[in-house]
Amino acid sequence: MDNPDAVKHETVMDTGAEQLGKTYAQALLSAAEKAGKIDLVVDQLVQLVDTVLAENPQLAAAFASPRIEVEEKCSVIDKLFGESLDPLLVTFLKVMAGRERLGFLGAVSSGAIARYDEMAGRVLAKVTSAVALDDASRSSITQTLEKALGKTVRLEESVDESLLGGLVIRVGDTVFDSSVANQLDVAGKRLRSGFSSKLVEHFDQMTAN
Incomplete structure (x- = not known):
């Protein structure tokens, strides 16, 4: 106990x-x-x-x-x-x-x-994804956040395979949470080149809401 x-x-x-x-x-x-x-x-x-x-x-x-x-x-x-x-x-x-x-x-x-x-006018965004981000997805996430927040963003990345295709981004007390497990055949598509772009697509959708 x-x-x-x-x-x-x-x-x-x-x-x-x-x-x-x-x-x-x-x-x-x-x-x-x-x-x-x-x-x-x-x-x-x-x-x-x-x-x-x-x-x-x-x-x-x-x-x-x-x-x-x-x-x-x-x-x-x-x-x-x-x-x-x-x-x-x-x-x-x-x-x-x-x-x-x-x-x-x-x-x-x-x-x-x-x-x-803080001194540099940056904000920290903690990104957790099912697989490691590639350069394209990293750049897209950074640009999307910077546009939404109006500040320079520094990413802190981590991998959690249990997300099953999800992407979770925390900026301060705000959490962007998206899971694409139902849209993707994760076991077959994790390592394909289109996976990261799919994550970014869903991230763009949730930040637009």
Whole structure:
């Protein structure tokens, strides 16, 4: 049986992590903007979280562990990233280490991306499709959203085969949901060239409504 208190605690922690991430992200982006290197710093932060830490869970665990001394964490930061990351980002990582906040780097990265998009006048559209989008469908979806929203759109893509030909797009609190399972023989047509164009066709129809 699920423990409702555990669920409540997890939600509070998630909310706290998100807010902390936004706070640190704002500080980092402000410093990077003043230094004229915001594009570089955001890109390196995202790569650090999505590639380096994601592919090295032991390193991520060490960063998050309160049992490892701050000095040791800073030494690891210097050894691993001293020459590959911008000095501003290296200093930022050490500040987070000193405050025992390295375990929240994922939240900081998410906050930085959101703030970066906001500063650039972009909006994030999370696209989930039954198969990976090809260039044509990706371009069409982006153009359709930009026309509807009047803003530049950045796509975040994921694949969920259980959609059975569906296409789900979330922009903020708005969800565009379309399923073409009844119109397509999914098993036979998923890998055909016409599949992506069919998805786009249905997406165009639902955004026009």
